[in-house]
Amino acid sequence: MNNEKDMTGDIIMGFLLIISGIAIVVVALGMKVFRNFLDAPGFFPLMLGCVFVLLGAALSFPALKKVGLSTLKDTFSKSNLSKFFKDDKTLRVTILLALMFVYVYFLIGWLNFTVATFLYLFFTMLYIKSTKWWMVIIISIVASVTISVVFKYGFRIPLPS
Structure with missing residues (x-):
């Protein structure tokens, strides 16, 4: 088993x-x-x-x-x-969790929601090397604006400013 x-x-x-x-x-x-x-x-x-x-x-x-x-x-x-904390996968997850923590507890509320979401997506995708840097910018802009518009106007949910 x-x-x-x-x-x-x-x-x-x-x-x-x-x-x-x-x-x-x-x-x-x-x-x-x-x-x-x-x-x-x-x-x-x-x-x-x-x-x-x-x-x-x-x-x-x-x-x-x-x-x-x-x-x-x-x-x-x-x-x-010791082996666990020195592992590359552990470091990678820790950095991604830190980015999420910064987004939730620092960026949202201090910056406009769309800008905060753009920064979070940009740095996350840049870190994981998802694609070329200029595509990361385009994807981050499109995704953050789409999320903001859909939630604000489609679902009528007020977003943090």
Whole structure:
């Protein structure tokens, strides 16, 4: 069936789902309730968080039972973690996550949404070397303007300015 490495991945992903689910539940419970909780904005995130916790438990606990704690300890050993953080794929994902973080927490709200989205798309596609730099500019402009127009005028959703 699955080998030990797959099972360790199931355990890690399951625990990440559980942690994410708990965080979603906490935030959902903190949302304002107007009339009753069933029509409150936090109801759906609460259900989603609970599903994340249940799916995380269903994924991680059987795998943990099958491979045991010793395999998990080996996975998180100093040598394996060092190898993980020195890997090129890890660096690449970290940079892409940093670009996303900058976009969400710094660019949106400080710059016009269209400009912020253009910058995010431009630097992301430039980093992953998706195509020639001039095509990256064209794609970023077209995509950011299209997204802004569709959401603002098509769906009538106000965008951050």
